[in-house]
Every structure is written in C-alpha cells, then in structure tokens.
Amino acid sequence: MPRKRLTREESRDQTRERLLESGATIIAKKGLTGSSVEDIAAHAGYTRGAFYSNFGSKTDLFIELLKRDHHDIQQGLQAILDAGLPKKDMQAQLSAFYLQAYCGDTSFALWAEARLCALRDPKFRTRLNALLLEKRDTIGYFIEQFCKVMEKTLPVPGQDLAFGTMALIDGVRFFNACMPKELPEENAQAMLAAIFSATFFD
Amino acid sequence: MPRKRLTREESRDQTRERLLESGATIIAKKGLTGSSVEDIAAHAGYTRGAFYSNFGSKTDLFIELLKRDHHDIQQGLQAILDAGLPKKDMQAQLSAFYLQAYCGDTSFALWAEARLCALRDPKFRTRLNALLLEKRDTIGYFIEQFCKVMEKTLPVPGQDLAFGTMALIDGVRFFNACMPKELPEENAQAMLAAIFSATFFD
DNA sequence: GCACACTAATACAGATATGTATCTGAATTC
DNA sequence: GAATTCAGATACATATCTGTATTAGTGTGC
Numbered sequence: 001m002p003r004k005r006l007t008r009e010e011s012r013d014q015t016r017e018r019l020l021e022s023g024a025t026i027i028a029k030k031g032l033t034g035s036s037v038e039d040i041a042a043h044a045g046y047t048r049g050a051f052y053s054n055f056g057s058k059t060d061l062f063i064e065l066l067k068r069d070h071h072d073i074q075q076g077l078q079a080i081l082d083a084g085l086p087k088k089d090m091q092a093q094l095s096a097f098y099l100q101a102y103c104g105d106t107s108f109a110l111w112a113e114a115r116l117c118a119l120r121d122p123k124f125r126t127r128l129n130a131l132l133l134e135k136r137d138t139i140g141y142f143i144e145q146f147c148k149v150m151e152k153t154l155p156v157p158g159q160d161l162a163f164g165t166m167a168l169i170d171g172v173r174f175f176n177a178c179m180p181k182e183l184p185e186e187n188a189q190a191m192l193a194a195i196f197s198a199t200f201f202d
Numbered sequence: 203m204p205r206k207r208l209t210r211e212e213s214r215d216q217t218r219e220r221l222l223e224s225g226a227t228i229i230a231k232k233g234l235t236g237s238s239v240e241d242i243a244a245h246a247g248y249t250r251g252a253f254y255s256n257f258g259s260k261t262d263l264f265i266e267l268l269k270r271d272h273h274d275i276q277q278g279l280q281a282i283l284d285a286g287l288p289k290k291d292m293q294a295q296l297s298a299f300y301l302q303a304y305c306g307d308t309s310f311a312l313w314a315e316a317r318l319c320a321l322r323d324p325k326f327r328t329r330l331n332a333l334l335l336e337k338r339d340t341i342g343y344f345i346e347q348f349c350k351v352m353e354k355t356l357p358v359p360g361q362d363l364a365f366g367t368m369a370l371i372d373g374v375r376f377f378n379a380c381m382p383k384e385l386p387e388e389n390a391q392a393m394l395a396a397i398f399s400a401t402f403f404d
Numbered sequence: 405g406c407a408c409a410c411t412a413a414t415a416c417a418g419a420t421a422t423g424t425a426t427c428t429g430a431a432t433t434c
Numbered sequence: 435g436a437a438t439t440c441a442g443a444t445a446c447a448t449a450t451c452t453g454t455a456t457t458a459g460t461g462t463g464c
Contacts, residue, residue, distance in 0.1 A: 015441075034235045255410090
C-alpha cells in the first residue's frame with residue numbers, strides 16, 4: 001500500500017478536515033459546551049495544539065461546520081430547482097433529498113444545538129441568522145414556485161411559510177429521533193405530507 | 203412591615219422555590235451544562251450547600267422545572283377543554299393561552315434545552331418522553347375533538363398531528379425569538395393560523 | 405430554657421477546561 | 435545537505451465545577 005508522503009499543505013488540510021469531522025461527531029453528541037477542545041482533537045487523533053493551530057476557538061469550528069452543511073443543503077435544493085423537472089418528479093426529488101439530508105446523520109443535531117446557542121448568545125445569533133435567512137429565502141422561493149404551478153394563492157408570504165416549514169421539519173425530526181416508537185419515520189412522513197399538501201396545494 | 207417569622211418547613215419551601223425560580227432563569231439563559239450549581243444557588247441568594255440540601259443534582263432540579271411547567275400547560279388546556287365553550291370562543295381561548303404560555307418567559311427556552319438534553323442522554327430522554335407523550339395526548343385529543351365538530355376527517359392520526367403541532371409552535375417560536383424583525387409576532391401568528399386552518403378545518 | 409434536629413454555610417479534595425508559551429521534528433528552500 | 439519554516443506536541447499557569455464532609459446557627463419539642 002503506497003502511503004503517499006504528504007506535502008505540508010496537504011497535511012494541514014487533512015488535519016483540518018479531520019478536526020471538522022471529529023467536531024461534528026462530538027458536538028452533535030455532547031453539544032457545544034459539553035464538548036471540550038481536548039475531546040474533539042483527541043477523537044481526530046491529535047492534541048489541543050493541533051486544534052488551536054487550525055481554529056481560533058471551538059465556536060469558530062462550529063460555525064464553519066454549520067456553514068458547510070448549509071451550503072450543501074443550499075446547493076442540493078438549488079440543483080433540484082434548476083433541474084426544472086415536472087412537479088411530480090420534483091416532489092419525489094425533494095422527498096429523497098429530505099430523507100438524505102435530515103435523517104441518519106449528525107446534521108440535524110448540529111442545527112438544533114446551533115439554535116440554542118443563538119438563543120443565548122447575541123454574537124452567535126448574528127452569525128447564525130445570516131445562514132438561516134439564506135435558507136428561508138431558498139425555501140420560500142421554492143414554495144412560491146410550487147404554488148404558482150398549482151395555481152394556489154398563498155394566504156401569507158412564502159418567506160413566512162418557509163419558517164414554518166423549517167420549524168415543522170426540524171421539530172418532527174426531533175420527535176422521530178427521540179421516540180421512534182411513538183412517531184415512526186413512516187408516520188412522520190405521512191403527517192408532514194398531509195400538512196404540506198393541505199397548506200400548499202389544496 | 204410585619205416580616206413573619208418562618209417555620210422550618212416554610213423556610214425550606216421558600217428556599218426550594220427560590221432555587222427553582224433561579225434555576226429556570228439561569229438554565230434558560232445559559233443552558234443546563236452552561237449553568238453551574240453555584241450560579242443557580244448564588245442567583246437565588248444561597249450557596250451550594252443549600253442547593254444540594256434541596257436537590258440531588260442540577261438535572262433533578264431541571265426535571266422538576268419541566269414537570270411543573272408541563273402540568274401548568276396541561277391544566278390550562280384541560281380547563282379550556284372542560285369549559286365546553288362554542289368553537290369560536292374556544293379558538294380565542296386557545297390563542298390567548300398560546301400567547302401567555304409560549305411568549306415572553308423562560309418556558310420556551312427550557313423546553314428547547316430539554317429536547318437537546320433528551321437527544322443526547324438516554325436517561326434524560328426517558329424522563330422527558332413521559333412528559334411529552336402526555337402533552338401529545340392532550341393536544342391530540344384536542345385536535346380530534348375540534349375536527350369532529352368541524353366534520354373534517356383527519357388524513358393521519360390526531361396524535362401524530364399533535365407532534366406536528368408541537369413542532370410547529372416551538373420552531374416558529376424560536377424564529378420569532380431569534381429574529382423578531384424577520385418574523386414578527388404578527389406574521390408568526392398569521393402563518394400558524396393559516397397552516398392550522400388548512401390542515402384541520404378546510 | 406435546654407437538648408435535639410435540621411437547614412444552609414464553609415471547607416476541602418478531585419476532576420476537567422482553557423489558552424498560551426515553548427519545543428520538536430518533518431517539509432521546504434537554497 | 436544545511437538552514438529555515440511551519441504543523442503539531444508538550445508543558446504550564448489559571449479557572450471553574452462538582453460533590454462530600456464538616457460546621458454553625460436557628461426552629462422545635464420536652
């Protein structure tokens with residue numbers, strides 16, 4: 001196995017990536033205040049020295065994580081939007097995207113944590129709000145496009161409904177994560193579909 | 203001002219109450235892990251000694267807070283239900299109750315924090331789920347009663363929709379708290395009303 | 405009013421965090 | 435291949451938190 005000798009920059013980037021990945025795992029599991037820099041570094045196979053050499057603080061790493069996740073989601077949605085598929089296919093795409101983006105990984109927990117941090121810390125809030133507003137605009141645009149096709153006039157601004165949509169998805173995701181027995185994935189999806197369809201289509 | 207000389211039990215209860223109140227404030231502000239026992243005790247005007255003499259741990263106090271808040275909400279809803287008013291009045295009551303229970307105080311932040319704790323700690327989750335399921339049942343019953351009156355057949359179980367309702371309310375409340383400018387109270391209410399009405403009545 | 409009981413303060417031991425300052429070894433440059 | 439530079443390890447000084455063990459002081463019952 002030819003273990004390539006890394007250049008200095010490659011090595012640094014690798015460390016950064018590993019720290020980010022480790023950070024996502026640990027912070028999702030223990031929360032921001034609950035995770036020590038030591039934890040994160042050690043889980044990635046490094047020491048605190050490496051961490052502080054790559055990030056100014058735990059919070060900086062966290063924001064970086066959120067930014068990346070946000071941009072992934074943003075791009076995913078944009079791609080579906082740009083594809084210009086017929087409604088039916090689009091809906092299927094969205095459903096698939098939802099499953100992939102929100103279930104099974106750490107992303108959901110990170111955003112939940114971020115919300116709490118924002119609630120408490122004004123500086124953090126400012127940073128997070130920027131991301132959330134971008135998300136709202138994307139989703140809001142989506143909703144309006146959809147409803148135009150469906151010839152449905154929305155009773156309230158699409159951007160406001162975007163907030164509702166985010167709230168609903170994240171909240172339901174939480175219940176599903178915490179009590180999969182009482183709210184199985186299947187029911188969660190059916191219920192979301194019922195609300196969305198009633199609100200946006202009927 | 204006749205400062206009454208307190209009996210031992212009264213004095214103890216007073217301490218307990220003060221610690222609980224202080225706990226609510228501090229935990230809402232800094233989160234569970236972010237608040238130290240010292241903080242909570244000091245803010246109530248006591249030392250850690252008093253705290254540990256009244257509670258087994260920070261988590262115990264937190265659960266107690268949630269239980270109290272839950273029972274308050276539970277009773278409020280039950281009272282509205284039991285009053286047997288005509289639909290219009292009931293809806294107004296609900297709206298008023300929502301405003302009073304969810305806006306303006308620490309309760310919302312505590313539940314958000316609790317959700318995160320539950321996500322991470324299985325033991326905590328068990329305890330919290332019990333409360334959440336009671337809440338779901340109350341709200342689910344509500345929804346079904348309402349829809350019976352409205353002669354609307356629900357597409358999914360009322361209990362599942364109860365999860366959705368909780369998710370929606372709490373999530374929207376968060377956006378409203380973090381960016382009141384982008385989602386003012388007025389819009390939030392209008393949007394919630396739109397979704398509820400579409401889902402439950404039309 | 406005296407002895408007891410209980411509430412809350414104080415003191416202590418142990419654990420864990422943070423951030424900086426310094427050091428080492430490997431990559432890069434000439 | 436020697437000098438330099440930079441990533442990351444180690445060491446250190448400083449906080450802070452928890453939980454227990456002990457102590458002081460104030461209601462209670464005799």
